[in-house]
Amino acid sequence: MQRYLIELEYIGKDFSGSQKQPEQIPDSSKSVKTIQNELEKAISTLTKTKTKTIFSGRTDAGVHAKGQTAHFDCEYEIDIRKFVNSLNGLLPKSISVKGLKKVERTFHAQKSAKARYYRYTIANRAQRSAWDDNCLLVRYPLNIERMNKALSYLKGEHDFTSFKKVRTSNPSKICKMYEAKAVKDGDFIYIDFVADRFLYNMIRTIVGTLLMMERKSLAPETLRDILEAKDKTKAGSTISPEGLTLIKVIYNNINGEKAHENLFS
Numbered sequence: 001m002q003r004y005l006i007e008l009e010y011i012g013k014d015f016s017g018s019q020k021q022p023e024q025i026p027d028s029s030k031s032v033k034t035i036q037n038e039l040e041k042a043i044s045t046l047t048k049t050k051t052k053t054i055f056s057g058r059t060d061a062g063v064h065a066k067g068q069t070a071h072f073d074c075e076y077e078i079d080i081r082k083f084v085n086s087l088n089g090l091l092p093k094s095i096s097v098k099g100l101k102k103v104e105r106t107f108h109a110q111k112s113a114k115a116r117y118y119r120y121t122i123a124n125r126a127q128r129s130a131w132d133d134n135c136l137l138v139r140y141p142l143n144i145e146r147m148n149k150a151l152s153y154l155k156g157e158h159d160f161t162s163f164k165k166v167r168t169s170n171p172s173k174i175c176k177m178y179e180a181k182a183v184k185d186g187d188f189i190y191i192d193f194v195a196d197r198f199l200y201n202m203i204r205t206i207v208g209t210l211l212m213m214e215r216k217s218l219a220p221e222t223l224r225d226i227l228e229a230k231d232k233t234k235a236g237s238t239i240s241p242e243g244l245t246l247i248k249v250i251y252n253n254i255n256g257e258k259a260h261e262n263l264f265s
Contacts, residue, residue: 062241212236
């Protein structure tokens with residue numbers, strides 16, 4: 001049995017998240033369309049056997065990816081170039097396989113990951129543009145220096161309860177944030193986050209809190225106070241997913257990055 005690491009990208013607006021869900025939406029005949037369902041269907045067609053994939057983690061409905069990863073097992077050695085070409089021929093246009101690599105049987109797409117890199121993209125201008133796909137339009141001016149000062153308080157290992165969805169079955173709340181910063185490029189602001197893990201809705205709630213602070217001209221220290229409060233009611237709203245993209249999942253000596261520190265060097 002051979003194990004393979006697959007790297008893929010997708011536009012999330014066409015899907016109900018990355019992970020497989022029950023086949024039908026309650027009280028509806030409409031099928032639930034997910035990235036995992038589409039990928040497994042294509043792989044199973046090529047291998048001629050039902051194939052299960054294990055993703056590095058879930059992305060919510062509407063969230064995009066440039067570097068999502070997953071692993072799967074196959075009974076025989078795969079011709080990688082031919083297999084990738086065939087996969088991309090079978091997958092919807094909004095999903096693309098970037099690469100495929102044979103890995104050790106001990107590798108696990110989720111458990112072997114050392115860090116995850118997400119980016120939230122904001123168009124900061126008075127009017128929308130027809131070219132503004134996959135970003136959030138914010139019409140009031142944002143202060144990049146103030147935002148970066150606020151984001152600096154998130155670095156390190158913290159209890160991120162204030163930015164976690166209240167009703168979730170996962171009790172985890174501690175994350176180690178390696179990087180949190182905002183970069184302005186013309187009308188766009190990119191907010192980058194690198195951490196060992198992220199909680200459900202965590203990034204979208206952090207960005208929503210930043211925008212609330214900017215709208216009210218609150219001091220950067222407000223984000224620190226909200227973090228330390230461990231109280232979701234203190235945070236801003238959980239904003240829409242269209243600006244959020246999973247950029248990369250980092251493994252040691254697997255997909256070109258030995259450590260998260262290499263990402264911004």
